Amino acid sequence: xKEIADMTEMELSAYVQSHLRKQGIEVVLSGGGAVTIYxxxxxxxxxxxxxxxxxxxxxxxxxxxxxxxxQEDGRYFRHPETELFIEFPAGPLxxxxxxxxxxxxxxxxxxxxxxxxxxxxxxxRLAAYYHWGDQQCLVQAEYVAQAQEIDLQEVxxxxxxxxxxxxxxxxxxxxx
Amino acid sequence: MLLPLLGSENSERVLIFLLKREEGYAREIAPFxxxxxxAIQKQLDKFEQGGILVSRKVGRTRLYMFNPxxxxxxxxxALLEKAYSFYPxxxxxxxxxxxRRPRKKDKPL
Numbered sequence: 283x284k285e286i287a288d289m290t291e292m293e294l295s296a297y298v299q300s301h302l303r304k305q306g307i308e309v310v311l312s313g314g315g316a317v318t319i320y321x322x323x324x325x326x327x328x329x330x331x332x333x334x335x336x337x338x339x340x341x342x343x344x345x346x347x348x349x350x351x352x353q354e355d356g357r358y359f360r361h362p363e364t365e366l367f368i369e370f371p372a373g374p375l376x377x378x379x380x381x382x383x384x385x386x387x388x389x390x391x392x393x394x395x396x397x398x399x400x401x402x403x404x405x406x407r408l409a410a411y412y413h414w415g416d417q418q419c420l421v422q423a424e425y426v427a428q429a430q431e432i433d434l435q436e437v438x439x440x441x442x443x444x445x446x447x448x449x450x451x452x453x454x455x456x457x458x
Numbered sequence: 459m460l461l462p463l464l465g466s467e468n469s470e471r472v473l474i475f476l477l478k479r480e481e482g483y484a485r486e487i488a489p490f491x492x493x494x495x496x497a498i499q500k501q502l503d504k505f506e507q508g509g510i511l512v513s514r515k516v517g518r519t520r521l522y523m524f525n526p527x528x529x530x531x532x533x534x535x536a537l538l539e540k541a542y543s544f545y546p547x548x549x550x551x552x553x554x555x556x557x558r559r560p561r562k563k564d565k566p567l
Contacts, residue, residue: 357507372508376529413526 284392286351287363291318293392294366295330298350300393305346307338310375310385311397312406314422320400321425328366329358335373343370377405378444400430404457405440411453412446420453427457434458459541468493470541472501472522476511477538478553481523490552510534 289297295311302309311319314327334343344354352359352368359368375382375398382402388395398406407423410416426432434457441450460470471491475482488498502522505511512525524531542550 374529378527379529379532381529409527 291315293390296390296395297392302346308335316397316403317422320403320430322429324425325422330368331371333373333375334370335375378409401432401436404432412449424456459544468497468501473538481521483519483521
């Protein structure tokens with residue numbers, strides 16, 4: 283097994299997820315960490331958002347993380363051997379008003395990674411762009427769309443449901 | 459109104475305030491309800507950690523608002539609106555009749 287100090291975002295996420303899963307805690311990688319993986323490191327996030335999809339009690343998560351050598355630091359968990367830090371945002375796993383059911387599983391050397399799909403990753407970034415005008419998130423959506431196969435029709439359908447069809451049409455070409 | 463559900467009077471106060479004013483900060487919400495600043499800050503922090511609220515800094519003030527990405531936002535607001543309709547009229551007036559238009563610096567009242 284690799285040392286934590288040498289683990290990539292993907293490997294550390296899978297390592298933590300696999301440990302938590304043994305204790306009945308299901309978490310899914312979303313947010314900037316998913317962008318790092320899908321953009322093939324064009325965007326780097328040191329924070330890994332593992333969404334606590336079934337609202338497991340924080341105490342249980344803390345105990346499991348302590349077993350791996352992570353210590354709670356406010357809302358984050360940090361480990362002395364890595365710059366990467368982990369957050370457990372509250373579930374449910376959703377983008378806007380829609381639940382995410384398509385979770386991608388990848389087997390890596392440190393365990394099984396469960397991550398939102400590239401298409402959902404793009405939607406997740408676009409949500410921040412749509413609601414807050416966050417240009418950085420739009421660029422991240424572009425990075426993911428350029429590196430992965432995404433379902434643009436699905437992104438369009440979702441954008442329309444979010445009431446953001448015009449905004450989507452304005453940026454559609456950047457994702458194609 | 460929602461105390462049995464939310465478990466705290468201040469939880470409801472924070473959500474109702476933001477429902478009507480759209481945004482607010484602890485030092486604004488606490489005196490409005492004559493609640494302790496610490497108790498209101500605690501609720502704001504709890505809701506932010508839960509993804510229901512988001513915040514941004516404006517100068518030295520942390521301003522809170524509903525998270526437009528919260529998946530139950532429409533349903534939550536509908537519930538709060540219903541609860542709000544049972545509030546005393548004077549409270550509803552105070553919440554809704556606040557000045558929103560700009561005011562020039564040093565303008566006399």
